[in-house]
Amino acid sequence: MSLPLELKTLAVDNARRSEAGDALAPLRGDSLSALEAAAFPDRKTEQWKYTSLHPLTDGHLKTQANGALPDALPTLADHRLVMSNGRLQEALSQLPEGVTLHRRARQRDELLTPFALYNGAALTDAITLEVAANTEISAPLHLLLHAASDAPAHCQTRVEVLLNPGSKLTLIEHYIGQGPVLNNAVTVIEARDNAHLTHYRLQSEREDTLHISTLLFRQTGVSRIDSYQLMGGNRLRRNDVRALLEKSGAELNMQGVFVARGQSHIDNQLCVEHRVPHCTSNQVFKGLAGEKGKAILNGRIHIHEGAMGTLAELSNKNLLLSPGAEIYTKPELEIYNDDVKCAHGATVGQLDAAQQFYLQSRGITLAEAKRMLSLGFVNELILALPDEGVARWVQPWLAGELSQYPGVNEEAA
C-alpha cells in the first residue's frame, strides 16, 4: 500500500472508532465524509513537494497519545487554558471575564487539507472561545496546547475563537510537548466588525515531536488581526495558515520567525485571500536553518476578482547558517484585478564574513559570533513583540534555538 493510502486508511479507521453520540458527532460525521473523499498528499503534490510524511510511518496514527503534562507549566499570562493530548484540562484552566467556553467546534468548508479534515473526523474534544461583544479583555489569555507520548502516537487539538463585534483580545496559542507524538491541530479564528485580536503562536515543542496544523483566520468584519508566529525546530513541523479577508477595511498583519537547526524540518504554507475590495495584509517572515535543518515558506497571496484597492505585502528573508542546511522560499501571487498594490520579496543569504571577522577581531569566538549575528538577524521582529510576558519568554527560547548543536558536525556537512 502506498504511504498516502496507508495513512488515509489509518486516519479513517481512527475517525470511525472515535466516540459516538456526543456533541461532536455531527462534526465528526461531516468531516469523515470529506476525509473519505480526500487524497493524502505525496511528494508529487505541489504543496507537499519538500515535505515527506515518511516520519509518520513509525505508527503515530495507530495510538492515541496519553503522555502526562510536565509538573511545571510555562506561565506567560494570568489567565490560562490548558489542553493536553487534545483534551481540555478544566482543573488547570481559568478564563478571564467576558470570554465564554463551549465544548464544541463546527464543520468548516474553508478547511481544505486532509489533516484538517482528519482532525475534525477523529476529535475527542474541542473548545470554542467566544469573546462577548464590545468587551475588551485587558489581560492576555495563555492557551497552552500540550501533546506527549513515550511511543509513537497522535492527538487532535481543536480550538475555535470567535471575536464578537467590538471585542478585543490578546491570545497566546502556545504548543509544548515531548516524545514521538503527532499533534494534529486546527485553530479557527473569526473576527467580526471592530474586533481586534493580538495573536501569538508559539511553537516550542521538543525536537522529537511532530506537528501538523492548520490555522484559519476569517475576518468577516472590519477587523484587525496582528499575529506573531515563532516556530522552533522539531522532527516535522507543517503549518498551513490561511487568512480570508471577507469584509472591506479588514487588516491583517503577520510576522514570524522560524529556526530549523539540527535535523529539523519546518514547512510553512501561507495563503492570504483578499476576497473583497480595500483590505490590507502585511506579512514579514524571517527564517534560519543550520546544520541539516530544512525550512520552507510558500507565501500565496490571492487577490480575487473585484477586490480593488487591495494592499498586500509579503517579505521573507532567510539565513543559511551551514553548508548542509536548506531553505526554500517562494512568494506566489495570484491577482485577478488591476487596481492593487502588491509587493513581495524573498531572499536567502549567508552570515556575512566581514561581520563575523569584526566580532572575532574583538575576541569573540566564531561560534559565539554566529549566534550573535543569527540573533541580530531576527531581532527586529523579536524586539517588536508587544506583550511583556511573551517578550520575557522569547529571549531564553531563542537563545536555546540558536545555541550549538553538538550532535551535528556542521563543518563536515
Next chain:
Amino acid sequence: MLEIRDLHAAVNGKAILKGLDLTVNPGEVHAIMGPNGSGKSTLANVLAGRDNYEITGGQAILDGHDLAELEPEERAQAGLFLAFQYPVEIPGVSNMEFLKAALEAVRKAQGKEEWDSVTLLRKAREACKQVNLDAQFLKRGVNEGFSGGEKKRNEIMQMLLMEPRLALLDETDSGLDIDALQTVARGVNSLRSPERGIVLVTHYQRLLDYIVPDHVHVLSDGRIIKSGGKELALELEQKGYGWLTGEEESA
C-alpha cells in the same frame, strides 16, 4: 613586544607584502606611511587575521605568540586590537551587547577581573564621553547608520575599553574633519603607556601632528624602504613619496 621578520603575505593569492621587518617595543608609537597600494592596510589585516589574507613567509610574533597560529579571536585575547579603516555595520546586535561579549571574552582570557553589567555600563559611558560619542550610540546596532566619523570614534571607544597590548589603527584619520581628528587623537594619546605599543597606519602626515610618533616607516611595494624619527613624516609631507619610491606620486 611585536616582532615582524621577513613577512610575506598574499591577498586572494596575490603577493602584497614582500619581506617586511618591524620591531615595536612597549611604550613606542610607530607610524607606517606609504603611497596607496603599498601594503599598509594589508599589514594591519594580516596581523588581525582576516580571511584571505595569508602569511606566505616569515613571522609575526606578539609577546611570544606566533600570530599565524592563532585564530582572530585568540589574537584579540592576546592583546591585539585593530581599529578598522571601514568598520562594518551589524544591525540587530546592539553596541552594548557587542561590548559585553567582547570584554567578557578578552578579560577572561587575560585573567582580568570580570566587569559586572553596572561597571561595564559606567565604563562604556565614560569611554563614549572621552571620544565625544553620545551614550545613546551604545543602544544602537553596532555602527548601524553611524556617520564615517562616528564609526571611527566608535572604534576608539572600543579600544579604550579593551585596553590592548598592541593597538593597530588602520587609516583611522581618513574621512575625519579636524575636530573629530583631534578627538580621536586625544583618545589614542590617553592610551599611550609604557606597557603598550601603538602602530598607526596612515597615508597623510596630519594625524601625526596630534599623535606624535617615536618612529616613522615608509612602506613601498610590500617592504619598509625607509625608517626614521617624527621628522621623516614632515619630509614626506613636503616632498611626497616619489623621492623614495622613484615614482610619480599622484595623491
